[in-house]
Amino acid sequence: MKQMNVVIKYSLPETGYVRLSQILGNPKANPPIPPLLPISKSTWWARVKAGIYPQPVKLGPKISAWKVSEVRALLDDPSA
Numbered sequence: 001m002k003q004m005n006v007v008i009k010y011s012l013p014e015t016g017y018v019r020l021s022q023i024l025g026n027p028k029a030n031p032p033i034p035p036l037l038p039i040s041k042s043t044w045w046a047r048v049k050a051g052i053y054p055q056p057v058k059l060g061p062k063i064s065a066w067k068v069s070e071v072r073a074l075l076d077d078p079s080a
Contacts, residue, residue, distance in 0.1 A: 012036075012068055012071065012072065013068055014068070015068055015069070016067075016068055017057060017059065017065035017066060017067060017068065018065060018066055018068055018071055019063075019064075019065050020041065020044065020064065020066075021033060022036075023035075023036050023037060023044070023066065023071060024036070024037060024039065024040075024041060024044060036071075036075060037075070053074060054066055054067065054070035054071065054073075054074060
């Protein structure tokens, strides 16, 4: 579990919003972004729709983002 905290510390900003690629990772980015959750995009969106994961904030017509505080809370206690 400590290793996951190290990834979270360096991958998430202190405040603000994060895009899905920052949460689920992007191996094609330069440098590659490691995933915080080992799930697919379709699983993420299904759990958002089911209310298990936080709802996105629309920053534009094609831009969804999540509050860092809500993502951190999810990573700290995935069962909540």
